[in-house]
Amino acid sequence: MLQLLPTVRVLEAADVVAAYGWPRPSWVRACMVMGLDGAIAGPDGLSRSLSSPADRAVLAATRAHADALLVGAATVRAEDYAALRGQLEHVEARHEAGQRAAPVLAIVSASARFDWAAARFTASDETVLLLTTSAAPQATRREAVEAGCEVVVVGQRSVEPAAAIGALRERGLTRVSCEGGPGLLRQMLAADAIDELDLTLSPRIGGSGPAVPGLPGLTRMVLAQLLEADGWLFTRYVRPEVPAC
Numbered sequence: 327m328l329q330l331l332p333t334v335r336v337l338e339a340a341d342v343v344a345a346y347g348w349p350r351p352s353w354v355r356a357c358m359v360m361g362l363d364g365a366i367a368g369p370d371g372l373s374r375s376l377s378s379p380a381d382r383a384v385l386a387a388t389r390a391h392a393d394a395l396l397v398g399a400a401t402v403r404a405e406d407y408a409a410l411r412g413q414l415e416h417v418e419a420r421h422e423a424g425q426r427a428a429p430v431l432a433i434v435s436a437s438a439r440f441d442w443a444a445a446r447f448t449a450s451d452e453t454v455l456l457l458t459t460s461a462a463p464q465a466t467r468r469e470a471v472e473a474g475c476e477v478v479v480v481g482q483r484s485v486e487p488a489a490a491i492g493a494l495r496e497r498g499l500t501r502v503s504c505e506g507g508p509g510l511l512r513q514m515l516a517a518d519a520i521d522e523l524d525l526t527l528s529p530r531i532g533g534s535g536p537a538v539p540g541l542p543g544l545t546r547m548v549l550a551q552l553l554e555a556d557g558w559l560f561t562r563y564v565r566p567e568v569p570a571c
């Protein structure tokens with residue numbers, strides 16, 4: 327992979343992890359891949375068809391030292407999120423930094439309806455957090471607890487982004503990577519809850535979108551880093567007040 331900004335250099339695998347460090351101990355990044363036409367999923371409805379091996383390496387790098395992955399329920403279902411397990415190459419560094427072996431999967435859902443037999447619930451290293459509302463059906467909340475999840479009520483009818491981040495921070499999960507989908511990302515951006523947007527521009531056209539539907543206002547972010555591999559561009563946009571990553 328080639329780094330184009332802030333300086334030009336070739337990146338080895340370990341450099342890619344270092345290129346996605348966490349500027350502050352409390353930090354919320356969002357990660358998305360988007361086609362040239364704004365598509366967020368290919369014709370099969372999956373983001374994987376817009377992705378590439380280098381993009382998956384970038385996603386792995388954003389996860390390497392994350393405390394929690396914050397994900398919308400539709401994305402968890404559509405992308406069939408796998409169990410989150412500690413990665414051998416990162417476990418030691420995570421322990422030294424006082425982190426758990428693997429990131430915690432934190433799912434945002436109003437319905438709390440899932441296939442509780444899925445490996446993400448039964449085989450993740452850490453307890454899965456279900457961030458939901460007091461209006462979620464008692465029966466499905468009970469099923470979540472029986473499946474080993476921690477159910478966290480953060481709102482009456484809708485999970486509020488700030489409350490969701492607050493619930494994670496209360497549990498010591500301060501380095502949060504929001505992996506979408508667009509519906510959740512729109513709410514996070516609208517609530518000014520995102521410090522960094524890692525947007526991969528995929529050289530593909532076709533599929534469904536857009537990446538962020540209808541935001542209420544305009545926000546200016548600063549391009550802190552740009553990587554390239556085989557025509558895929560990997561951007562790191564951060565808040566203007568953050569000088570370097």
Ligand SMILES: NC(=O)c1ccc[n+]([C@@H]2O[C@H](COP(=O)([O-])OP(=O)(O)OC[C@H]3O[C@@H](n4cnc5c(N)ncnc54)[C@H](OP(=O)(O)O)[C@@H]3O)[C@@H](O)[C@H]2O)c1
Pocket residue numbers: 357358359360365366367371372373376397398399400401402404405434435436437438439458459483484485486505506507508509510511513
């Ligand atoms: N290109 C990419 O990088 C990328 C990344 C992620 C996803 N995707 C794609 O995006 C699509 C899914 O995205 P999406 O925008 O439709 O859905 P999403 O944001 O992943 O999930 C929406 C669901 O999350 C729950 N939810 C969201 N906000 C909530 C709130 N404030 N309070 C309570 N629950 C809330 C609801 O779940 P319940 O229905 O359970 O109530 C809602 O139906 C899929 O096709 C996926 O493949 C692409």
